[in-house]
Amino acid sequence: MAPPVPIGPFKLVTVNTAPDRAKRLIGRVVEDVKDKYTIIHAANAAAIEDVKATVEAHQPDVLFTASMWTPEEAERIISIAKEVIPTLKTFSLPKGLQVERGPDAVVEYIEEHLPGLLD
Template sequence: MAPTGPFKLVTVNTAPDRAKRLIGRVVEDVKDQYTIIHAANAASIDEVRKTVEEHQPNVLFTASMWTPEESQQIIAIAKEIVPGLKTFSLPQGLQVERGPDAVVEYIKENLPALLG
């Protein structure tokens, strides 16, 4: 069966290199099931509107450095621009408490529900 997608992903992460690295691992691990293109990263809440307008993603991830309130704000901004956007927020502190492998696993566990 062919992979589902392509899905155009924007991440919101204050550490763009880490976002690119972690999403790269996820993309590689799930490539048999999903085609995911990491289009861009917004490094701050202020960059979200411009980044989403420019790239028109189908999926947006907020990283674990954001509080739940900040994640909600980011998602609200993004959905104003792309109303049907699929969004996913990593639990606050996941990267710090459990490391990058836990982040990759958490995303992979939740992808079927998100992209299915």
């Protein structure tokens, strides 16, 4: 029997003021879930002002907001992104997760919630 084929590819844009950290953490997630999903980290917007142009340029399927954003900022980011792509799947990390619990908790949280977002 052939192994199951991963679902995707899903093009992902992150919104994170620390682009290198975003790339590293998403890289870990992509590696961990590659049997189930094909995720391509297309770009990162480092500021709310960059979201519209980044989403227009990369046309992602999914957008993640990082844990440095307040719920209000995350909501603003998502509404800007959805103006460009109304069907965009979005996911916001809880404020403070990275600071309080570290990168492993972030990776774990994303992986826990991916099936609900992508399946």
